[in-house]
Amino acid sequence: IYFNVFITLGFGAGIFYLLNFCFKKWKLRNKGIALLITLLVALLAFYAQWALFVSLMYNAEGTMGGDTWVKSSFNLEGFKAFFLHPSFIWEAMQGLNEVGTFTLKKSPVSGGMLWAVWAIEMGIILITPLIMAFRGITIYPFSEKDEVWMNKRTLPGRLKFVADKDAVVSSLGNHDFAYVYDHLSDEEEHFSFATAELYGSETDDHQYLTIYNHQFTEKKGKMEEKKDEVIEFLRINRNSL
Incomplete structure (x- = not known):
């Protein structure tokens, strides 16, 4: 779980560094617009990573309930299907939540606790790039x-x-x-x-x-x-x- 926290922080930071590079190239000086773009891109990235995750789980071999998937592969059509249909993602999230996606002390984490974990992950992915954007390229002299x-x-x-x-x-x-x-x-x-x-x-x-x-x-x-x-x-x- 601690590894997942670092991965999530890295994902949020990666969004900032990518956008900060773009803002520098675009010569964007308006901090408010930069923050708005950062928020929108972070929301899109959060949604896209869920579309990717559930599409991989859909193609995985093995069982949930804390077990490890034996094999999974990326399928572009499957990813597009989930990405373009939010209802599919929501249904998949509910199914994943019932059985859990990881274990803690050999017990699957599911239900309310897993919803809380996902909410924290969402907060990290959205808030991390926003906090970093407050001190991004737009504050520097142009x-x-x-x-x-x-x-x-x-x-x-x-x-x-x-x-x-x-x-x-x-x-x-x-x-x-x-x-x-x-x-x-x-x-x-x-x-x-x-x-x-x-x-x-x-x-x-x-x-x-x-x-x-x-x-x-x-x-x-x-x-x-x-x-x-x-x-x-x-x-x-x-x-x-």
Whole structure:
């Protein structure tokens, strides 16, 4: 059952990565539309995997009730028949639910418990790509002038840890970039510092600055890093940095 959870999570994540690749190619910048497309595709994928599953079970040799199918093969016509007829899938699901599709502690899981498992699987397949899409390609800077996604460049050096975000944002907003050039000494070991990334394109009039805080703490004899985004995509004039 744990393996099935990972498979389901991977399926949901795969939907996101495929769509995120498409959104990047399509130059889709509207986050709301991206989320809507993600939801619709996730619903279609959930439905299609059920059509595939029941078509494979229809062609399988063996018995249900927790036993293993001896042999099964993909049949395109069978898949199309189930895919185009939701009522067939529903009837098959009811039949599968009566006998169970897997065992837990050598007992077939069926009835209400199996419906609950399927509901959880549906939630994972739908919610996983949606959550990931909130931080997908559509949040990144796009140059309307150059019609390209802006390139990311990591600025050199470690910066002072951002303790007062508003003060740093105010300074940068007033075109005072002394903070970004005030690097910490490389000769000293720092457990709290910041790093910066800059997004830009060839001719766009603006760039976008992102700053992360880094903190290292010791846990059980090992150093662990915590990275937090404190300033995201702050718009500044071109060639400011």
